[in-house]
Amino acid sequence: MADTTTLTEVVFRIRRFDPTSDAAPRWEDYRLPYTKGMTVLDGLKAVKESQSPTLSWRSSCRMGVCGSCGMFINGRPRLACNTQITELGTSLVSVAPLPNFKTVRDLVPDLTPMFDAHAALHPYIVRADQAEQERPTGEYWQSVHQLEAYLQFSYCIKCGCCMAACPTYATDPVYSGPMPLAQAYRYTADSRDGGFAARKAALAAERGPWKCHFAGECSQVCPKGVDPARAIQLMKRALVLDYLRLWKQPCPAKLATVPAGIKRREGIPEAPAPTIEKMVT
Amino acid sequence: MRDQRLWTWHVGAGAVILVLLGLHMTVMHLDAFVRVFNATAEEPIAWSNVFARAQSTFFLVSYVLLLGAALFHGFYGLRTIVFELNPGDGLKKAVNGALVAAGLALFLFGTWAAWASFEFARVNG
Amino acid sequence: MIESKGRPNRLGIVGWLGGGRWGLERYLYTLHRVTGLGLLLYFVLHIVVTSSRAVGADLEARKAWWEWAMGNVSGGMFVAGEYLVFAAFAFHALNGIRLGLVELGIGIGRPIEPVYPYRTSVHEQRPLAIAVMVLAAIVALAGGYGFLH
Secondary structure, three states: OOOOOOOOEEEEEEEEOOOOOOOOOEEEEEEEEOOOOOEHHHHHHHHHHHOOOOOOOOOOOOOOOOOOOEEEEOOEEEEOOOOEHHHHOOOEEEEEOOOOOEEEEOOEEEOHHHHHHHHHOOOOOOOOOHHHHHOOOOOEOOOHHHHHHHHHHHHOOOOOHHHHHOHHHHHOOOOOOHHHHHHHHHHHOOOOOOOHHHHHHHHOOOOOHHHOOOOOHHHHHOOOOOOHHHHHHHHHHHHHHHHOOOOOOOOOOOEOOOOOOOOOOOOOOOOOOOOOOOOOO | OHHHHHHHHHHHHHHHHHHHHHHHHHHHHOOOOOOOOOOOOOOOOOHHHHHHHHOOHHHHHHHHHHHHHHHHHHHHHHHHHHHHOOOOHHHHHHHHHHHHHHHHHHHHHHHHHHHHHHHHHHHHO | OOOOOOEOOOOHHHHHHOOOOOOHHHHHHHHHHHHHHHHHHHHHHHHHHHHHHHOOOOHHHHHHHHHHHHHHOOOHHHHHHHHHHHHHHHHHHHHHHHHHHHOOOOOOOOOOOOOOOOOOHHHHOHHHHHHHHHHHHHHHHHHHHHHHO
């Protein structure tokens, strides 16, 4: 970590690119006074306010939960809002748009291929009981252990840092990438889901996890600890076991209904009358 | 569907190669520590030892298995590397065809060599 | 499919070499590719060279063919190259064991609720990766001893 007592100034080296006027991207340096607790996002805002009003990037929540501000900062994909300048260990902060995505302008990547790959793998609960999906009447049974099987992978904020770090995605745009594959596993491992057959059509073929060779960079850079590498290896395991006919898809979780003939326990008071009118759907 | 099958066989072939190539490397290069399947006192690649191994059914079977497994494993790996460079559809088909043809040709050639030397060694040994 | 816009920004093959992020497993991945290609190239030549044991009308002729072929590949450069092949095999086989286990979900730990600092599957399998490299070095050295004598 850089010494905060002596750091007074930082230099932001930002890769600029305006498609309306530039033939190619160029690097530009901006000097900024350092203030304690300054993040890379704070620095970008200071540059825009005081030196270059045309600087463009995506950001929203500024607290590491929306996934908008993924950028290539000092050689590593990170969230700009989550990256303290002092953790970079240098006063030179180099900021470039996320690699492996086309650059729309300045620090704005075009993430549509990632979202297309994500959508192609049915990232939602797929069940046979469509009526219940449209108009839910109750909850599904799911134990704590069943929740643990996929909870980690549900923390994904779709920031794209894992895609930027993946060596396979660096050369091969057909590969689905860590985020879509991890999300495909998140739903496969969810006991409420019955959609393995639906996803298998894509996963067993070219869009599947077969081009992952466990370089592990996706998990190293994930800002939320989602560990997409783990999800992808577990997805491979499920698909191989399925090919060897050793894997049975578990029955999707049943609807939690109150059993008939249950008596109320003594001493428990009734609920008070509702004070809000029931919505008519 | 193909990739799911091909990858599973790739890993399976790797396991087969681990055993058989491990044995082959031990016979050929680790003779200073463990001397196996080297009947005479000469070097592992001396004709006397090669001829002695050629008479063995075990070696015929394991060489052919190793040949098949290693060709599949290696060519699938090469295919993976080439396909990750994102060639066009036509080139993908051409690469698939070329690798299958080359793999089959080398397998048939290697099997012929193993069988021919086995047969000859059995008669003349 | 929504149309993708903007200037291309892929890392390309440089991305296989690390692109600025120096994780151990990424180096192992790159080395696994390089050794695999080297082994494949050697293997194809090896099939052709060793087929010389099957050529010849009688025992003396076969021995002569074999010894001619071996004589052609016994020079200093060939021996050095063969040692590299052995070392490549040592690495590729042992790293292959690690990959075979890890890619089938063994040794990477169960999904857990992520609590910072995150302990990922990469950390879980790190002892296996170290063990594999040490074993590969031992096997490569053992083979080197054989080559020198």
